[in-house]
Amino acid sequence: MKLPFFRYFVRQALANIVDNRLVHLVGVGTMAIAFLIFDAFILIFVNIDYWTVERGRSLTMSIYFKEAPERIVLEGIKKELLHFPGVTIKRFISQPDAMESLRRQLGDKAGLLDGLEENPLPASLEIILSRDKSEDSLPYRLKTRLERIDIVDEVQYSQEWIKRLQAIMEAIKLIGIVFGGLLFLAALFIIINTIKLTIYFRKDEIEILKLVGASNRFVKIPFLIEGSIQGFLGGSAALIILFLVYIILITRVDLRVGFVSLDIIFLSPQFILSLLLLSIVIGLIGSSISLGRFFRI
Amino acid sequence: MLCQQKALVPFKMIQLFRVYKNFGSKNSALIDVSLTVERGEFVFITGPSGAGKTTLLKIIFCAEKPTSGHALVNGRNLTRIKERELAFLRRTIGVVFQDFKLLPRRTVFENVALTMEIMGFPFSVIRKKVHQTLRYLDLANKEGYYPPQLSGGEQQRVAIARAIINNPLILLADEPTGNLDPDSTMEIMALLKEIHIRGATVIVATHSQELLKDTRRRVVTLNKGRIV
Numbered sequence: 001m002k003l004p005f006f007r008y009f010v011r012q013a014l015a016n017i018v019d020n021r022l023v024h025l026v027g028v029g030t031m032a033i034a035f036l037i038f039d040a041f042i043l044i045f046v047n048i049d050y051w052t053v054e055r056g057r058s059l060t061m062s063i064y065f066k067e068a069p070e071r072i073v074l075e076g077i078k079k080e081l082l083h084f085p086g087v088t089i090k091r092f093i094s095q096p097d098a099m100e101s102l103r104r105q106l107g108d109k110a111g112l113l114d115g116l117e118e119n120p121l122p123a124s125l126e127i128i129l130s131r132d133k134s135e136d137s138l139p140y141r142l143k144t145r146l147e148r149i150d151i152v153d154e155v156q157y158s159q160e161w162i163k164r165l166q167a168i169m170e171a172i173k174l175i176g177i178v179f180g181g182l183l184f185l186a187a188l189f190i191i192i193n194t195i196k197l198t199i200y201f202r203k204d205e206i207e208i209l210k211l212v213g214a215s216n217r218f219v220k221i222p223f224l225i226e227g228s229i230q231g232f233l234g235g236s237a238a239l240i241i242l243f244l245v246y247i248i249l250i251t252r253v254d255l256r257v258g259f260v261s262l263d264i265i266f267l268s269p270q271f272i273l274s275l276l277l278l279s280i281v282i283g284l285i286g287s288s289i290s291l292g293r294f295f296r297i
Numbered sequence: 298m299l300c301q302q303k304a305l306v307p308f309k310m311i312q313l314f315r316v317y318k319n320f321g322s323k324n325s326a327l328i329d330v331s332l333t334v335e336r337g338e339f340v341f342i343t344g345p346s347g348a349g350k351t352t353l354l355k356i357i358f359c360a361e362k363p364t365s366g367h368a369l370v371n372g373r374n375l376t377r378i379k380e381r382e383l384a385f386l387r388r389t390i391g392v393v394f395q396d397f398k399l400l401p402r403r404t405v406f407e408n409v410a411l412t413m414e415i416m417g418f419p420f421s422v423i424r425k426k427v428h429q430t431l432r433y434l435d436l437a438n439k440e441g442y443y444p445p446q447l448s449g450g451e452q453q454r455v456a457i458a459r460a461i462i463n464n465p466l467i468l469l470a471d472e473p474t475g476n477l478d479p480d481s482t483m484e485i486m487a488l489l490k491e492i493h494i495r496g497a498t499v500i501v502a503t504h505s506q507e508l509l510k511d512t513r514r515r516v517v518t519l520n521k522g523r524i525v
Binding site for chain 2: 205208209213214218
């Protein structure tokens with residue numbers, strides 16, 4: 001594209017936006033809401049994915065003992081466990097350690113524990129199974145084997161809730177596709193109508209441009225740029241609002257599953273870029289649809 | 298200076314062959330119109346309101362397509378022309394309207410520069426040519442004004458400036474003096490004649506008998522869509 005053309009197109013697009021600022025403001029605002037809901041879905045999805053991947057990469061198994069194991073018994077169990085590939089011993093938690101840890105987690109409410117006459121918490125051994133090195137069936141096989149040992153009361157591992165989380169994620173994915181599709185259509189509809197309005201306002205100008213020899217492309221390009229700018233502004237506004245909500249969320253809300261505190265992450269730069277690109281593309285598609293309708297005349 | 302100087306060998310600039318134009322089934326704007334305009338001719342199209350003068354001009358600059366028949370402009374058949382070719386053809390035709398059709402939110406300079414912007418000329422060239430054209434039309438001191446700030450005669454001169462800046466082969470004027478007082482009318486007609494002398498083929502549609510009085514130009518009269 002020749003430089004004078006490019007300058008003309010951008011100047012025209014910006015002039016269109018300024019001339020019809022109210023229409024554009026309403027359009028950008030409505031689009032920002034549509035994109036915000038869409039982006040929020042993506043953020044939830046990204047976080048659940050992050051949690052399941054992070055937690056699923058290594059699995060923690062807790063072996064609870066009926067009574068405090070003797071040192072030699074404990075060492076024997078540890079030695080046996082280390083024979084399995086991907087198993088590392090994380091730590092042994094004695095009954096006093098378990099109580100101390102619970103007190104820490106309860107914080108202000110730790111006083112509740114003062115009334116206890118004896119420590120009801122069992123001693124436990126925490127091991128980590130690396131999912132990369134171990135077979136899928138290993139946690140179950142280990143659990144069965146360990147529970148056969150007299151001194152072992154119960155074996156628990158974190159796979160159960162990961163599985164549940166993964167099922168939730170599948171559902172969110174499905175809802176996301178349906179809902180995202182609807183929001184995509186809504187954003188498209190908004191763009192189509194905003195650009196249609198600006199085209200209508202500039203009908204006389206388009207007629208004059210065509211009379212003096214402007215090609216359809218020449219007339220259309222500023223409107224396409226206008227649609228893209230609108231999409232970009234709507235997309236950016238949505239991301240800024242989402243980021244502010246995220247900041248409030250991480251400073252005010254402590255998200256926990258059981259005693260595990262979950263980190264909330266924001267969208268990666270690649271994701272942000274992709275969402276911005278998507279909003280520009282929606283703007284472009286929307287304006288070209290409304291132009292197509294107009295130029296069919 | 299302002300219009301393309303072509304060797305004046307006889308050449309049919311505009312040819313209409315049995316052109317019909319209907320709007321709906323009952324409204325025939327043009328009926329069996331055949332007309333030839335040579336290069337460098339000055340032709341008046343006249344007739345009462347609703348005779349088909351504007352439709353005839355619209356067919357020549359391709360704002361309308363004939364319902365049947367053929368129209369050739371500068372050797373190009375308008376019934377078969379593609380969108381891109383059409384844009385290029387229109388760049389060789391200047392059009393002036395009774396209601397001026399200027400962009401009210403653009404200055405005189407911007408309105409006149411429009412045609413050259415479309416063609417992608419660098420701004421330095423556009424600026425030079427616009428100044429030259431505005432000087433020629435005695436509008437040099439008005440380039441920063443917006444059309445609503447100008448008189449009717451001045452607005453029509455801006456419209457003429459926009460039409461001729463590109464050195465068109467053909468200049469079409471649809472009731473160019475319809476909204477003007479007698480002094481401005483004389484001024485505009487003198488300008489159109491000057492543009493014709495410089496080499497353009499000029500067609501003026503008018504219902505004003507005053508303009509045709511004592512003219513030695515060819516006059517084509519339309520009545521109810523037919524040439525009479």
